[in-house]
Amino acid sequence: MPVTIDDIRRVASQLPRSYEVVVRDRVKFRVGQIVWLALNREETEVGFAFPKEEREWAVASEPDLFFMPRQSDLRFNWIEARLDALDEARMRELVIDAWRMVVPRSVGASIPDP
Template sequence: MVTVEEIREVASALPRAYEVVVYDRIKFRVGQIVFVALSRDETTMGFGFPKELRDSLIEAEPAKFFPPSKSDARFNWVQVHLNAIDADEMRDLVTDAWRMCVPKKVAASYDAQL
């Protein structure tokens, strides 16, 4: 299972990203935009994901991914069970969610450093 510390390590290393705690939940933001949020019990992670692709992702792996709450359904958002992914997949999900929030120049600069 992916841990909060592993998520924190990946998310905190991304340019312009920072951690906040809101109503006992750890969230990672760029500006005021949340790109990753952990459940209170730290067993699931919500992350930015294109709405138009959300249903396909959930249908492809329903044991892993699930839809956001009704109040978050209007956003580019999906959720994942942390015990269903490994560190590499988490890194990809977090980084792709971050890319949705930053200017293309920032993402390109980050990619050039890899």
């Protein structure tokens, strides 16, 4: 069953230092001022922190799930995914990994691997 914004919210809101904001009708999660996860307005796609050097490989290996961010966002550690291609376990893994990219290691280590 595909995940929803409520599923993502349930995971992301429980992570230390993470908080939700709405910017231009889009739900985003931040740590400090860093946006580490954002949904599109329709809440059908999610973008999140992801290593740039692994992005092309991820898109090539799972094109039904991942796609490249828009041109202006290619400079960031960011990737996009389709919610209808995500299951609960994979979403949890991706959300926690994205959050770990923006928090200190000691904070990231406080949450067990999914």
